[in-house]
Amino acid sequence: MRRRHFLRYLAALPGVLLSPALVFGGTGIPVPSARRHARTPLIKVIGIGNAGVNVLRRLHAMNPRGVELIFTDTDARALHGTPVRNRLLLGSELTGGRGAGHDPSLGHDVAILERRTINWVITGADMVIIIAVLGGGTGTGVAPVIAAIAQERGIPVTVVVSLPPPFASKRFMMNAEHGLAQLSQITDDLHVFPFESVLPRNYGKMRLIELFQRVDAVLCDTALRECSKAV
Numbered sequence: 001m002r003r004r005h006f007l008r009y010l011a012a013l014p015g016v017l018l019s020p021a022l023v024f025g026g027t028g029i030p031v032p033s034a035r036r037h038a039r040t041p042l043i044k045v046i047g048i049g050n051a052g053v054n055v056l057r058r059l060h061a062m063n064p065r066g067v068e069l070i071f072t073d074t075d076a077r078a079l080h081g082t083p084v085r086n087r088l089l090l091g092s093e094l095t096g097g098r099g100a101g102h103d104p105s106l107g108h109d110v111a112i113l114e115r116r117t118i119n120w121v122i123t124g125a126d127m128v129i130i131i132a133v134l135g136g137g138t139g140t141g142v143a144p145v146i147a148a149i150a151q152e153r154g155i156p157v158t159v160v161v162s163l164p165p166p167f168a169s170k171r172f173m174m175n176a177e178h179g180l181a182q183l184s185q186i187t188d189d190l191h192v193f194p195f196e197s198v199l200p201r202n203y204g205k206m207r208l209i210e211l212f213q214r215v216d217a218v219l220c221d222t223a224l225r226e227c228s229k230a231v
Ligand SMILES: Nc1nc2c(ncn2[C@@H]2O[C@H](COP(=O)(O)OP(=O)(O)OP(=O)(O)O)[C@@H](O)[C@H]2O)c(=O)[nH]1
Pocket: 048, 049, 050, 051, 052, 054, 074, 075, 099, 100, 101, 102, 103, 133, 134, 135, 136, 137, 138, 139, 140, 162, 163, 164, 165, 168, 172, 211, 212, 213, 215, 216
């Protein structure tokens, strides 16, 4: 190397040593400061009705990061033991805090009445995940209203639901079908698990509580996977 070139090389050395490639490593493209400080997306997971709340209890025990859990019901007893500040008891004026009595139209009316509260609860969310087992009054009636409110506000909505067990009453089945049809008109991101699809063949010999727990575990894992995809 000629002396003149060598001196130029020495003069440029501090710049080389401080170049983005060496400071940040890899490609040499500096990470834009806005990205380095960007906040992680906030996901709000809403478990609705007795089953939805039970799935959320399971999720809560896993302590997922960047996720806010909202335990939602019209039945005060079903919310017992859930974290107080994440609890959303809806429509006590209509239900007396005793649930929607397997009547989705009552669940729907409650959600409409509580529209402002729901709006407030989902504020700040980058994504909303709704969990329920369809068939009852609260999960089936409230879930489509919350999904529609989030959708109207431009918040992406993922729905994770199971259908009732085959031995549930015809009324539950019809409720579930109706609720599912409503949900599918609101969002494409719909994860539906027919009850039997997540159980072993010999599930007839299992206790009901065990069956519910298996279904809950599948809904919980699905919601967790959706959360990690979004973060
Ligand atoms: N997987 C699972 N299913 C449940 C559980 N509890 C009830 N179910 C089933 O889920 C369906 C809906 O029931 P609930 O969640 O109790 O209904 P809800 O949404 O609370 O509605 P209301 O009680 O009528 O206000 C029914 O088919 C039940 O058999 C649970 O803990 N886990």
